[in-house]
Amino acid sequence: MNSPRSILFIAFLVVSFFLFQTWMVDTAPGTQASSETTSSNSATAADNSNNTVPEAQGAVSSDSSVPDGDRPVANTNSGQLVEVKTDVLDVVIDANGGDIVSAKLLKFAESLDSEERFQLLQREPGNLYIAQSGLIGPNGIDSSGGRANFSVQQNNYTLNGGTLEVPLTYTSEDGSQVTKIFSFEQGKYHVDVRYEIRNQGQQAKQMQFYGQLQQTMNAGEGGSMIMPTYFGAAYSHDNDKFEKYDLDDMQDQRLNISTQTGWISMLEHYFVSAWIPTQQQDNRLFSRVAGNSQAIIGVIYPMVQVDSGQTETIESTLYLGPKDQDSMAALVENLDLTVDYGFLWWLAQPIFKLLQFLQSIVLNWGLAIILTTVVVKAVLFPLTKAQYVSMAKMRMLQPKMTALRERYGSDRQKMSQAMMKLYKEEKVNPLGGCLPMLLQLPIFLALYWVLLESVELRHSQFVFWIQDLSTKDPYYILPILMGASMFLMQRLQPTPTADPMQQKLFQYMPVIFTVFFLWFPSGLVLYWLVSNLITIAQMLIIYKGLEKKGINVRGK
Template identity: 50%
Template sequence: MDSQRNILLIALLFVSFLLYQQWTMDNAPQPQGQGVAQQVNNSGDVPSHSGDGQPITDQDTSDNLITINTDVLALTVDTLGGDVLEAKLLAYDNELDSEDPFVLLKNEAGHIFNAQSGLIGANGIDTTAGRAQLRVSADSFTLADGQDELRVPMTYSKDGIEYTKTYILKRGSYAVDVTYTINNTTDNAASVQMYAQLKQNLLDDGGNLAMPTYRGGAYSADDTKYEKYSFEDMQDKNLNLTIAQQGWAAMMQHYFVSAWIPRTDEATNLYTRTSNGLGYIGVRLPVTTIAPGSEQTLTSTLWVGPKLQDQMEATAPNLNLTVDYGWLWFIASPLHSLLSFIQGLVVNWGVAIIILTFIVRGAMYPLTKAQYTSMAKMRMLQPKLQAMRERLGDDRQRMSQEMMELYKKEKVNPLGGCLPILLQMPIFIALYWALMESVELRHAPFFAWIHDLSAQDPYYVLPLLMGVTMFLIQKMSPTTITDPMQQKIMTFMPVMFTFFFLWFPSGLVLYWLVSNIVTLIQQTLIYRSLEKQGLHSK
């Protein structure tokens, strides 16, 4: 197998991988109500029954909204129930060079995405009469300069029981603690159950062939560190799991994730459901009994922010796995860590990608050298193999036996040119996912016209250069291909790959371009060495 066939193998494997990714999304049944503005409630869809056994009725949002601002978050909270209707991520632009921050949670026509929480049960404040109208001391709360923590209490009283729902936000953090403190001043025991859920329109998975991304649910439970649960899955079957130890329920999309993490040592219920074109995923904490004259606090944490692995890992076990590297995570994760380390030194993510490419290709140099050496030896045997074919004709069994004897005598491994390529493929694919899943590359500039490494090259310069380098690799590589059809396929490969890469994020194209340049350098060095050994001839 010569280098052209190796390139073809890489191309076919890589393209087949991407086509399979897209096929699985394109052939999935589309959820009902997709893309249609839903006239639904935003505060009354409670996931259980009230104490009298009747389902909670739907209600519209109220006009009593408050804002909570930190250095990284701007939340809009409805005092009717205390749900988060909107979450702006102040450190992330909505679009490149936009003055508007990215909105993760939203309450817009056609796209509702809220983080809800409340109390149900015999003494819950979410009842058949509706959600509780919580009292607050102001309509705006801001984390002051020099202040590390902001607490926003919201109160409600009912039948001698005082309820305080408190949002606790910290500087620089996307993890928001939500607590319910229940002070039972009556002579009877009180029983409540806290729930926390995410609600979003049933949307498609999103993405495209060049960047297949996922939008939908995900969760972590005792026996499952990380599992996706798409909107289609929610429609097919309601999820109903018991978390004995630690877990979470999330809705994720490209670069960003929202998740509820229950803070309890007791068994928690994890569930999903759909209603009126909306999908829900959430957790129910265990039923809690508050003795007369006593007080208890229930807590869940809301993560609402970018997929920052270190911060998410510190917030909840396995939450960092929402940065989905697929089955090659054990390769992609170290590559991302190395990329981040390099970026910390050079500051520019594009330069970090270039350095990482040189490191990866340098580490694989022994494989590359073994590949070309094996190919050179195979080319030297071609005259003997051709003579053998002419002598033996259609006697395939004898032909196979004599070929094996020849390979053994000449100490040639016929698979020597293939195995290095197959070993390199997992690294290529893992690096592809590491670059694609890195929120750090979103709107990250490189230089000149490349203002966003997560977007395609606006002038297609990088893809065209990539195609040129691929063409040069073909021209430099000796070949024994004589079949006209194979020759046409190999000639067309750089054109096909260039067209395919036009829509790839420029960070990924940069990697492939630099990888090709390194290949050209390595080929030159290896061929010079082989020529000295008398193994290389065009």
């Protein structure tokens, strides 16, 4: 097998497959939701007939455990706003309901070199993305009477090291008090949400906590055909570590799963919001679509009874931040899987760890990619050498193979038997050049997903004109250099196949790949370019060694 050319050919097919697969997803009339979702007709809230900002919609899907009268109703007015700033977050809490209606990530720019910080949550006309939580049930404060309107101590809070607690207080007619406390920690993207319920009434009270994420459908980006990214919901539960749940699927399939572990989330390429419930009780994951435009996914706790004169505490955690695998893994099991490396996750994760390690030494992600390429090529070098030696031996057998063809003519069975005998006598493996190809392609694809999904590479500078390794080269210099290196590799290759069609294909392959790579992340093009340059150096070294042994490498 002419392995280097086969690598290019199969890689071309893989790229074509990615394009076709993305096109199929984008143009399909619909996809099936997870088999664990419960089918039902979507209950819709009243459509907003005017252009006012949509407020919090109903919380949970129809279910016998949550009577219709105990579901929270839509907010009609915004309450007092409380702004909280930490070193990494700038959030706004609406006292009417105690929802987080805005969240900026202070360590991340909205775009390259922008002064604006990345806005994860927002409440804008036509673009709603908020994190809600409340207490429902027979005595809930967010039931048919409307959302609880909390009183606050001040409108602005700033975290100056350590931790910061922001209390919101609600007092009912019988003197019972509910305090909703948001806890922030320096350097952390998670917010602990705690309800302290003090029952001053004469009767026991029953309440349920719910936390949900609400987002306007079709408000986000799904990437491009070359760089597809996922925009939508995802969740985890006892029987499934990670499951994507497209926003469009919510219109046809409602989520209704009982679980002791897990979480619910909304994903936006490099960033994620997630409600993480207590993991030691039977919670229920749910979803619904409100007003045909608002996608809702959430979690609801079991009923809690607060006896007269007693105090109960209900806790949950909200994550608002980047897809930082280490931070998310430390927070709850499987949340780091929102960094979706696809079916090659088992290979992508160690590649990312290697990248992380090398970057911690050289302090530059571009240099880390180059060093990772060197490591990969060094590990594969014994196989690469065996590949070229096998190719050279196969070439030396060409006269004998030609003689066998002339001898047996069209008798394929005898011809096959004779060739296998010849391979055995000459100690040649006809498939000896395949293994490096089979190893390099998964590595290439795994690195593709690492560079596409890892937030660490967002806006990461390399050198000179490469200011963002996660996006295409603005001047297309790397793709052109990569195409030139492929052309040089072809010139160094042994005598090409006699098939005119294949000759034409391989001649145009550098041009075709250059066009494809114009739109690839510059970090991936850098990897491919460096890989080609190392391959050229290895080819020259191996060919020189074979020629010293009298082996005609190129067949010329």
